[in-house]
Amino acid sequence: MFRRLPRDCSCPISPLAFWRSIPQITLEIVGEDTFIDVLAGGYDAGIRYDERLERDMIAVPIGPRRQRYITAAAPEYLDRHGMPKHPKDLLDHNCIRHRFLSGSVLPWEFERDGEVLSITPTGPIVANVIEMERGAAVAGLGVIRTFEELLLPAIKAGMLLPILDEWATEFSGPFLYYASRRHMPPALRAFVDFVKAEQRKSA
Numbered sequence: 001m002f003r004r005l006p007r008d009c010s011c012p013i014s015p016l017a018f019w020r021s022i023p024q025i026t027l028e029i030v031g032e033d034t035f036i037d038v039l040a041g042g043y044d045a046g047i048r049y050d051e052r053l054e055r056d057m058i059a060v061p062i063g064p065r066r067q068r069y070i071t072a073a074a075p076e077y078l079d080r081h082g083m084p085k086h087p088k089d090l091l092d093h094n095c096i097r098h099r100f101l102s103g104s105v106l107p108w109e110f111e112r113d114g115e116v117l118s119i120t121p122t123g124p125i126v127a128n129v130i131e132m133e134r135g136a137a138v139a140g141l142g143v144i145r146t147f148e149e150l151l152l153p154a155i156k157a158g159m160l161l162p163i164l165d166e167w168a169t170e171f172s173g174p175f176l177y178y179a180s181r182r183h184m185p186p187a188l189r190a191f192v193d194f195v196k197a198e199q200r201k202s203a
Helices: 015-021 075-081 087-092 130-138 148-156 186-202
Strands: 002-007 027-031 046-048 057-061 066-073 095-098 108-112 115-119 125-127 143-147 161-163 169-172 175-179
Touching (some): 015 186, 066 148, 075 161, 087 108, 095 130, 125 130, 130 148, 148 161, 175 186
Parallel strands (some): 002 027, 002 046, 095 125
Antiparallel strands (some): 057 175, 066 143, 066 161
């Protein structure tokens, strides 16, 4: 039994594809956007970004090597409110923000040519579901900032326009992490092998 796989981010490897390869495994998945101790919680593994990894954990890349955080808005919204030229301009815009289950709403961080800027925007929509946040942006209710891959379909369809692209934040992709131990549970070993095989296919 593969006990639990908590998620601090969206999982780019399909758990269902893994289950289809070994259907006798019971795959239990728990989605979390708070930081937890996977060992104390009884989990086999978790997914995090490198800045949140504990030093004594083994980490395996589980998605794209690099990811981007971008800002976008609907053409209708930009026609009504104007195009932001600088991240500080967003302080005068309606922004769609994400609230984590812990209750925190993080500031928006931007980076350009080594310059890092953090702002705390405001707006009429705060949610903890990306589909709702994206839908609000497409409806013209405000500016959204999140993972590029979550907005690309709407951008390609012309429903959203990327803005402040020179201030997009790039960082390493997520990692599967688990405790270093001599005897790994067979299901965890199978999942790690599956992840590595998927990474080789996409390389």
